[in-house]
Amino acid sequence: MTLRKPSAPRDTEARIGSVPAGEALPEWDLRDLYAGPEDPRLLGDLDAAETAARAFEGGHAGRLASLSGDALDAALREYERVEEVLGRVMSYAQLLFSGDAQDAGNGRFYQTMQERVTSIGSHLLFFTLELNRLDDTLLEARIASSPALARWRPWLRDLRVFRPHQLSDEVEKLLHEKEVTGRSAWNRLFDETIAHMRVPVSRGGAPEEMTVSAALNLLSDRDRSVREAAATGISKAFGENVRLFSLITNTLAKDKEIIDGWRNYPRPGTSRNRANMVEDEVVDALVSAVVESFPRLSHRYYAMKAKWLGLERMKHWDRNAPLPGDMDRTIPWKDAREQVLTAYNAFSPELASLGRDFFDKPWIDAALRPGKASGAFAHPTVPSAHPYLLVNYHGKSRDVMTLAHELGHGVHQRLAAKQGYLMSGTPLTLAETASVFGEMLTFRAMLDAETDPKRRRLMLASKVEDMLNTVVRQIAFYRFETLLHDERRKGELSSERIAEIWMGVQRESLGPAFDFTPDYGVYWSYIPHFIHTPFYVYAYAFGDCLVNALYGVYQDGEVKDFATKYLDLLRAGGTLRHQELLAPFGLNASDPKFWKRGLDVIAGFIDELEASPGQADG
Template sequence: MPASDPLPPTHTPGPARAPEGGGGLSSTLPGWDLADLYGGMDDPVLESDLTAARASAAAFRERHLGQVAALSGADLGAAIAAFEAISETLYRIMSYAQLLHAVDQTDETIGRFHQGMQEKVTDISSLLLFFTLEINQLDDETLADKLTAPALNHYAAWIRTVRAFRDHELPEAMERLIHEKEVTGRAAWVRLFDETLAHLRFDIDGQSRTLTEALDQLSDTQRSRRESAARAIGAELAANARVFAHITNTLAKDKQIEDTWRRYPHALASRNLANQVEDEVVEALVTAVRDSYADTAHRYYALKARWFGQERLATWDRNAPLPDAEDRRYAWPEARDLVLNAYGAFSPRLAEVGQRFFDNAWIDVPPRPGKTSGAFAHPTVPSAHPYLLLNFMGRSRDVMTLAHELGHGVHQVLAAPRGVLMSDTPLTLAETASVFGEMLTFRAMLNAETDPKRRRTLLTGKVEDMLNTVVRQVAFHEFEYRVHRERREGALSEDRLSAIWMDVQRESLGPAFDFDDSYRVFWGYIPHFVHTPFYVYAYAFGDCLVNSLYAVHQAGTVPDFQEKYLDMLAAGGTLRHTELLAPFGLDARDPAFWRRGLGVLTTFIDELEQLA
């Protein structure tokens, strides 16, 4: 998304923890209360906010259009503050509509409301597009002089982010056209994807299941039940593959057209720029992970096949519990306490912020028909608080998902004082607190376990989560990159999309697997490809970053590590990854950084081989 666009992403920092299913059924699980945003779709405050935002945006345009260059530093700082206030109101409105829609994407009334709010907010925000365009027309010397004013210097980090896009912006009339057509273009295709998935039902052994329930069954202890779920998912996705292929082709072509007009050199360039990470850093990450396939995924899944007494695994065995593992289920209070205690052992401040999500109705926990699958954290606006969405089924992976999303939520709370324009972090750094929260929780559970069998179960769960977060996400990245590259030559058929999918799956997962036809269309349900192109490498970035960061913590070589860590989270979007990692002696530009991160994964696999 261009930095000049005042609309927030649908789900920030992403629509799900990782494209792996998981959830649970219980009427006792807590839901969220959105009243801290608005009291309902008919709340008069909502209409009042829309009216006030429209009037403020029109007045702002009348006052500043064509005048930004003439403003003093102090006056430009005041103008940005006014721009930020309008943006906060629009963010609040859209956050409410998005969260309401997320818990029931099959409700037509909610769907119309969400669409209506999106259209109204888009119309209002289009009046503001000129502002960042005019900021970017200032030459460096003029801007540097203005930045001596404290009121403007306060926004220096935001201005730096805005100006990163200056070479890729278009004239205002074109920017407004692209912006206003979003609701009938890209956003409409995203909504079609979301609502199609929400309406799907999977016939598993005569029972109708939602996507969340079907994906959860892929972790069942009974192989026959896993197979039934996998075949049902494959059959239903295949029945809808024409729709998913059309959405994929349309959005890839839409991105190609806009990238061409904006003069981006390759399909990944805009995402890297938004993530504030250099192309060569992403290339180093992807290369390091791909080079590790044999020593990570291939080695682990060969070990798992031996545990299962099989020469090769089926795809529905990938996340299966070990044959002798207990089918351990965690009650919600138990999961909550595990995560908060792990957070508290590291930092009481971290646990105190996390506790707020449970003391208040800030989490929607139970799976329901129509609810979006997966999990996410939405920051909403600094004047309110984040909300977390889960689909909790009580498995150990769901405990890790809670630890992950709570990490996002705590990060967003700590960064909120930076304000709407500077609290949001790039996707790569947004995954730091979430993956770190998982690591804290896992280490606490592992350290408390003395039984060798249960310890192996915990280790296998962590290894599989890391493989899903690192290897699998880089494989997803490769799939996405190849799709966008081939789309430049013409539309891809359903069979071609499936062929690319199978190629990257075979390469990443390795020779321990048999891949049957039911798996060919599993690309169809991955939301990240649709919601946020090239999001997925951020998971691998975050996991390897956290592994290196946690190694520093364990080594005890950085004084006041906890305080520095919380300062890093509180920085929000004001610092780049090089600046944030410097206090810990880490540098993501160094290839050794990624090898160190991957080394944590290989060490866990070493331990599992010894336990075996």
């Protein structure tokens, strides 16, 4: 069963501020999917999908090898049609739950839909398993005989990547049906726990009970005492729940080890890399390049920042502190919209037109409210509908960057939709391309429009911090996951041991400018990526370095009709691999120099900051 999922929520520690006074922020309207949990159309879709899935299984199970090429194409089209119905239902359930995870009804509805969709999907599971058992010669003969079937070649190619790791039909069906009481149930427990948690923050008076998202936002407050109070409260709240989060993490890591062992994956990250259609060696090259660059990137920048803040050494709550003189203005929503769309339009009017629909129609949820998912994501839903964006807009420049990022996901998903439900999804290594490129377009436009040299330096420093959060921090997350999963194979890890691993990678990645207090040892437990999408996080660094290289090609004018080729890259969805997509731009991710080129962009920004006088005084 193929269910398209939202982009993973981004790390939200750097999001600060409050809603501009008197401004109403948009909330999405999910009626383009369904009118509500009791919508007769939703219930009818489920019943029809179940009938179709049973008929599909009855008519095709055990017979694929005997089908002609055209008949196999017809079967694929019917399979995709039913999958898209199930995808629409689960998209609606996921979005409803993300909008308010505190609502017990939303949680029950989400679980009920997962169970029903999983049950229906059990009747479709045979199809991909049986396709993978077809002999290569037979399948190629069918493709050669049918131009209609040939259209599915990219999907069949990607499906057969998992052929060596496929288990018997009975085991695959068991794993499929137990998902709702396994990983999915632990995911829901994590989400609902975070949504219901309250963080005590003392700011001179009685402690204020805040949501996790609101408390994390205060880690970027201008007042150092407020940042420390928020950090103390976060440590207390997560410390009180650390046994539960340790149990969830240990259980899911063991679950992954068991399944990886059955599927003969050589290491914990391999299954994610297979899904991303990228070789283990390419990911290793990226990680090695970033780790080797820690001293010239994060260590160097944070040493400068400590001096700018007048500190001998920083605490963890100083990492995202505003710089001296950085009076980050509150940006109204309408101005954020204009800044992002203007930047997109300068690059490509078509891109801006696709993006404008998200604002003109109720496709964005930017409002701040209890129970809403923290961070930001773009959900592709299904090609017969449209994506939805979730952001938590506090009115700061970094929120504008987040909006530009998620809008990039949204327009990418719309452009790729023509590939159909099964082939429009993009591997995670390329899923961040449009989002990070959209961020870069918006940042460059804002930087070029700023005439005050002091303000430009502050904007540049802010961008460096965002890039360090995207590249250095995410690779540190990846290393934490790798070390944790490797050690979990020897036995369950205590919360104290998990904290030691976390603190080790933080010291390694952020450098000697920081003096980490012991209470920072629980901060691993709020990161949703570790629970929802293990080993996802390197995709952020992959995307950032890829876009740095891609944007360099654009700026240098090395490729004729760059914008046209770029939109073609987005339209390809999941039909092409990274080597094919980057070839028109003269780039190759398998070349070690490729990653250095991307990291050099960040180092160049830091060089520019070092050479800029007056930074410390703002």
